[in-house]
Amino acid sequence: MKNIIEQxxxxxxNRVRLGIMSILLVxxxxxxxxxxxxxDLTDGNLASHISALEKLDYVLVKKEFVxxxxxTTYQVSILGKKAFQDHIKALEKLLHKK
Amino acid sequence: MKNIIEQxxxxxxNRVRLGIMSILLVxxxxxxxxxxxxxDLTDGNLASHISALEKLDYVLVKKEFVxxxxxTTYQVSILGKKAFQDHIKALEKLLHKK
DNA sequence: AAAAAGTGCTTTGTAATACAAAGTTATATA
DNA sequence: TATATAACTTTGTATTACAAAGCACTTTTT
Numbered sequence: 001m002k003n004i005i006e007q008x009x010x011x012x013x014n015r016v017r018l019g020i021m022s023i024l025l026v027x028x029x030x031x032x033x034x035x036x037x038x039x040d041l042t043d044g045n046l047a048s049h050i051s052a053l054e055k056l057d058y059v060l061v062k063k064e065f066v067x068x069x070x071x072t073t074y075q076v077s078i079l080g081k082k083a084f085q086d087h088i089k090a091l092e093k094l095l096h097k098k
Numbered sequence: 099m100k101n102i103i104e105q106x107x108x109x110x111x112n113r114v115r116l117g118i119m120s121i122l123l124v125x126x127x128x129x130x131x132x133x134x135x136x137x138d139l140t141d142g143n144l145a146s147h148i149s150a151l152e153k154l155d156y157v158l159v160k161k162e163f164v165x166x167x168x169x170t171t172y173q174v175s176i177l178g179k180k181a182f183q184d185h186i187k188a189l190e191k192l193l194h195k196k
Numbered sequence: 197a198a199a200a201a202g203t204g205c206t207t208t209g210t211a212a213t214a215c216a217a218a219g220t221t222a223t224a225t226a
Numbered sequence: 227t228a229t230a231t232a233a234c235t236t237t238g239t240a241t242t243a244c245a246a247a248g249c250a251c252t253t254t255t256t
Contacts, residue, residue, distance in 0.1 A: 161204090
């Protein structure tokens with residue numbers, strides 16, 4: 001039988017990743033710079049958290065050219081959405097249902 | 099102006115500490131061994147997380163003798179309850195209100 | 197009475213984060 | 227030509243998280 005904290009997804013312990021996911025759940029697409037500004041992160045910090053979420057296939061990274069300039073946008077994957085919603089459910093269970 | 103993740107309390111990022119707090123919010127008192135079993139932790143790991151919460155004055159530690167045996171029980175402090183509820187509010191804001 | 201087990205830690209050691217800052221490649225603009 | 231922007235990667239450091247072992251003491255078992 002699982003204890004209450006095992007149901008929480010370790011990937012979402014971190015506040016930055018919680019922030020990224022919650023932004024991506026309500027925004028179809030968010031690009032590197034908007035994310036960076038909304039969460040007030042350094043480039044490297046954002047890149048590394050995104051990379052962690054990408055490795056788990058929770059976030060999809062799209063790279064395109066706008067003219068000759070690169071543009072990177074992020075989307076949540078179906079798996080990521082599911083994982084996040086499960087995490088929220090586990091959180092709610094933890095917080096309200098004893 | 100604060101960004102959304104700054105409102106989350108860093109002390110509650112961790113799943114073990116989230117678990118401890120949520121148990122203490124619905125139980126007047128919980129002793130060392132019950133906490134340990136409910137969260138399935140090693141002695142040292144529980145002790146260190148409790149100590150972190152104690153340092154923040156979020157948890158009160160009561161040591162007493164039951165016969166000649168020591169017994170340690172934990173309670174959430176008023177400050178801790180406040181901090182935790184604020185954290186939950188911030189979480190809800192993050193998760194539901196965009 | 198000796199050995200084993202339990203209470204509640206602390207210490208030790210290791211591995212995994214988290215993060216800032218600087219460096220990088222390439223394009224863009226003044 | 228010099229500066230700026232985009233999107234990283236690298237480097238280095240400091241902080242966690244955790245298991246396992248050790249410890250002092252008491253209690254239970256044999």
